[in-house]
Amino acid sequence: MKQTMSPRLRRRENISGYLFLLPSLVFFLGFVVYPMVSCIYLSFTDANMDANTPTKWIWFANYVELWQDEVFLKGLWNTIIIVLVSVPVVCIFSLWVASAIHKMKEGPLSFFRIVFYLPVITGSVAVTVVWKWMYNNYYGIFNYLLKGVGVIDKNINWLGDPKYALACIILILLTTSVGQPIVLYVSALSNVDQSLVEAAEVDGATNTQVFWKIRWPQIMPTTLYILVITTINSFQCFALIQLLTSGGPNYATETIMYYIYYTAFKLYRFGYGNAMGVVLAIFIAILSAIQFRMAKEK
Amino acid sequence: MKKVLALILAFCMIFALTACGSKTPASTESAAPSGGTEITLWTYPIGNWGDEKTVKALTDAFTAETGIKVTVEYLTYKDGDDKVNTAITAKKTPDLVMEGPERLVSNWGANGHMVDISDLFDDTDKKEINAAALAACFNADGKAYEYPLVMTAHCMAVNYNAFVEAGADQYINKETHTWTTEQFLKAVDALYAKYGDTVGAVFCNGQGGDQGTRALVNNLYGGTFTNAEHTAYTWDDAKNIKALKTLYDQNGIAYDASIVGGDEIANFYNGIFKMAFCWNIAQQLNPNSAGNGAGKTANGDEIVFMAFPSEDGTAKLQGGIWGFGIFDNGDAAKIEASKKFIKYMCDSAKTVDAVRASNFFAARSAAEGTDLSKVWADNEVMNEYTKLMPMLGDYYQVTTNWATARTAWWNMLQKVGASDGSEAAITAAVNEFCGQANGK
Numbered sequence: 001m002k003q004t005m006s007p008r009l010r011r012r013e014n015i016s017g018y019l020f021l022l023p024s025l026v027f028f029l030g031f032v033v034y035p036m037v038s039c040i041y042l043s044f045t046d047a048n049m050d051a052n053t054p055t056k057w058i059w060f061a062n063y064v065e066l067w068q069d070e071v072f073l074k075g076l077w078n079t080i081i082i083v084l085v086s087v088p089v090v091c092i093f094s095l096w097v098a099s100a101i102h103k104m105k106e107g108p109l110s111f112f113r114i115v116f117y118l119p120v121i122t123g124s125v126a127v128t129v130v131w132k133w134m135y136n137n138y139y140g141i142f143n144y145l146l147k148g149v150g151v152i153d154k155n156i157n158w159l160g161d162p163k164y165a166l167a168c169i170i171l172i173l174l175t176t177s178v179g180q181p182i183v184l185y186v187s188a189l190s191n192v193d194q195s196l197v198e199a200a201e202v203d204g205a206t207n208t209q210v211f212w213k214i215r216w217p218q219i220m221p222t223t224l225y226i227l228v229i230t231t232i233n234s235f236q237c238f239a240l241i242q243l244l245t246s247g248g249p250n251y252a253t254e255t256i257m258y259y260i261y262y263t264a265f266k267l268y269r270f271g272y273g274n275a276m277g278v279v280l281a282i283f284i285a286i287l288s289a290i291q292f293r294m295a296k297e298k
Numbered sequence: 299m300k301k302v303l304a305l306i307l308a309f310c311m312i313f314a315l316t317a318c319g320s321k322t323p324a325s326t327e328s329a330a331p332s333g334g335t336e337i338t339l340w341t342y343p344i345g346n347w348g349d350e351k352t353v354k355a356l357t358d359a360f361t362a363e364t365g366i367k368v369t370v371e372y373l374t375y376k377d378g379d380d381k382v383n384t385a386i387t388a389k390k391t392p393d394l395v396m397e398g399p400e401r402l403v404s405n406w407g408a409n410g411h412m413v414d415i416s417d418l419f420d421d422t423d424k425k426e427i428n429a430a431a432l433a434a435c436f437n438a439d440g441k442a443y444e445y446p447l448v449m450t451a452h453c454m455a456v457n458y459n460a461f462v463e464a465g466a467d468q469y470i471n472k473e474t475h476t477w478t479t480e481q482f483l484k485a486v487d488a489l490y491a492k493y494g495d496t497v498g499a500v501f502c503n504g505q506g507g508d509q510g511t512r513a514l515v516n517n518l519y520g521g522t523f524t525n526a527e528h529t530a531y532t533w534d535d536a537k538n539i540k541a542l543k544t545l546y547d548q549n550g551i552a553y554d555a556s557i558v559g560g561d562e563i564a565n566f567y568n569g570i571f572k573m574a575f576c577w578n579i580a581q582q583l584n585p586n587s588a589g590n591g592a593g594k595t596a597n598g599d600e601i602v603f604m605a606f607p608s609e610d611g612t613a614k615l616q617g618g619i620w621g622f623g624i625f626d627n628g629d630a631a632k633i634e635a636s637k638k639f640i641k642y643m644c645d646s647a648k649t650v651d652a653v654r655a656s657n658f659f660a661a662r663s664a665a666e667g668t669d670l671s672k673v674w675a676d677n678e679v680m681n682e683y684t685k686l687m688p689m690l691g692d693y694y695q696v697t698t699n700w701a702t703a704r705t706a707w708w709n710m711l712q713k714v715g716a717s718d719g720s721e722a723a724i725t726a727a728v729n730e731f732c733g734q735a736n737g738k
Contacts, residue, residue, distance in 0.1 A: 137554065162716050248502070
């Protein structure tokens, strides 16, 4: 017999439900929706710290200025390089590691998962300080080792030389980014339907064929997720730049995220900084959409 | 009953959330007699004005005398500006803030967030306060946004033992703490010949300690950073370009875009560099904040503070001035109480304690009959350091567009360091960034 709730009871249930939702909703509205709307609004103004002059609505002037701002364009270019290098490398490297370790026994498997996940759970400031020490121009371990084996005869200023600085940042980013994808891939590979793998092997499929025809399609959702989060993380690379290079030398490590911070909190050009934030959000949204689309088609 | 419980739970969660969002800064309060006005002070770590115990003793004494309660929050130079700017945006600024004119006058004051406190300066004050410090506290319109408490001269330092080993000690005058540009370059040559590596760095990773690189470049051949009226940046003049090129060409000196002033001090303290361009009395008293005794490196070498080298040996040193300003929160009672606090700390019989807490020198000769020129008579290092005070140069950090200019300076150094070192490349870099500073 079908039981139906009275309208009064249903209303009460709904109210209770909404009350439970309320804290999250307040948080979401206050810390996500409001800042987003505010960011878009301010990007059309000349908002700054000056209390003596009222904020003016300047339409698209900030957006026009962006494309004439050499530092922004340099930051955009550097950000794109970071994304183009780190996203494929993180995905391929983590898949390779996961493929190598996912069949291991529990003990060694846990060991490798811990090893690769440690940089993720270690505070970014601590990780950065250690890397800064390793890169040090005067007593860093990289110079010490490379000089020791005769690769270089003079210390290299890794973070102070425009030729090397961005590559150094990307290297750190890679080490802190691969932990989560490896864990996710290990889990995804372990969940691949073994009966299909065995059937393919019985039919004479090679390891490569098994991987591309059986495993790869089944781990595609995980790959998509990893692609999206790695892309977003790469676009939002900030702490490393702030702690290590401040965007230098000579803008070699300037990224959009760091330039937003610098423009808003050092030059106090809130409107212009927000315009950059909007552009960055659009870039991330477009790339994520493309990634979803491509994965869906596959 | 279940729904009542659900309701209570929901409200608890909401209140918990609200509690998370409430702003409760790490702060100390002075014990106050009930009924008195309450004011808040945010202070940067200016000597022991960043030390809770020291500051509490000062504010407790003030509270006992006036009945005004003071809540203090301690800022750091790392994120202090961000905190203040966030507070300005959220209209939650403190009543008082302690820092220098580059922030209080040319930034927050110029942007309309500070109270004009020119009424606090009477004729006696104007006579007693150091002229450079007094001028720095006023803007071009004659409004004062800072009342000065202390000041110092920024300088450089050398590792005297290393200088002796390299035979470079002949180029410095240990008595007067001065040297000429020629002597400086010869000393670097001698050090480089001895150690074969970088002995001093034009650090330019960020703005930390940038007063040192500015003073070095400006003094070498008599260049200036701004004009005398503080209306334009002049570091694109030929003298500064010559200095930048000299430093570029000099063996033993490196433009280093991977370090800031703090890193340079650490390298100097640990014996890697033989000279530091970011130095002042606080460092001389406690090098690298290591608590290893005054004027000593990590391995016990003697540190000698020096004026920056100049062609005739008379340097113009960059000053540091610190004092109090009042944020305009629209509360007349709090503004009045804040003014009382300022006069108590900066112009009363208690000023001696406030000055000593800073580890710097009083910005005035006397306060309400108390002679402040002998505050440090019992301290040998401080006494010796007073030899640099007459060399204080123009306090140009109040020039318009200072935040942009400051950043443009170290970006320019990075570009010079990464260039081929030709005069044309250096000139182009200087013109580009000086132009930015001048808003072109």
